[in-house]
Amino acid sequence: MSSPASSVHTARVLLVEDDDLMRRSFAVALERYGYEVRAAADGLTGLEMFREEDFDLLILDVMLPGLDGIGLCRRVRETSLVPVLMMSARGDGLDVVAGLEAGADDYVVKPVETYVLVARMRSLLRRATYPPAADPDPGGERTAEGNLLEFGDLRIDTAGMEVFVSGRPVALAPTELKLLLEFAAHPGVVLERHTLLRDVWDYGWDGDSRVVDLCVQRLRRKLGRDRIETVRGFGYKLRR
The missing domain is CATH 3.40.50.2300 (Response regulator)
Incomplete structure (x- = not known):
């Protein structure tokens, strides 16, 4: 050992x-x-x-x-x-x-x-x-280079790890960025809190879901309140 x-x-x-x-x-x-x-x-x-x-x-x-x-x-x-x-x-x-x-x-x-x-x-x-690169389904549009994701006026550069809303750069903390990339990898798909705790926070056990809820709140303040939808009783999803 x-x-x-x-x-x-x-x-x-x-x-x-x-x-x-x-x-x-x-x-x-x-x-x-x-x-x-x-x-x-x-x-x-x-x-x-x-x-x-x-x-x-x-x-x-x-x-x-x-x-x-x-x-x-x-x-x-x-x-x-x-x-x-x-x-x-x-x-x-x-x-x-x-x-x-x-x-x-x-x-x-x-x-x-x-x-x-x-x-x-x-x-x-x-x-x-080492922030991860998202690998979204067709719900998010990619450029020919394959590293720019677009969801309406939300643009995510997965190579430069930069985020833009209506062309304006948005500064995200590492956890916020990883959470957004997780949503971008599954646009329109409901992600449960325990799944996000495992995949974003690396919890190998049941963690406190408040960290998910409050990080989502911070993302909404920075990206727009309607960008991430709450599905009551289940979790959250990124609007396509």
Whole structure:
């Protein structure tokens, strides 16, 4: 069996956690998995570090002094699409929803085992580094080059990983882009939430469907509210 560090690509991670013991424990554990970790004990320090350095992934605790994790996530999303993983001590609380609405890609509930945290990190990093190309059915029109999908005024360049609405570029976070590509691969087909959790979020087990619902909401705000249709009791589909 290989060592943890040998199984992942090195990535720079910003960990913002106010509990000293937990912050040190997470940092040491993640470094053993091969990540380069920078840590901050409060939101304002974390924001300053984010602005001064380049990171591949942010891990933000919800409850932080000065500037909480939700506020920090909002500030990050003003300028960056870097993957954000929220940590919450209340898995069924409003802070989870608020964090996802602020632009976080996923969340874990504390206490969390290191292998679970690393699994969620790997999934986010794969989305950010290697977004998949969609392979739609005839419901979406392709150009001769085969890399431009068109659904009305929605255009998706699967080679350049760019999205346009009425010719205007739309910035999507990695998870939002992967979700859109999943819809574009099956236009007009209802995709159930558990299917999206498996294929977009890489959950090998039943996950929290709120991450799907809130990511769909963010896509609708960016692409138009009527673009993705809700099929009550089943899931969502992209209008042809």
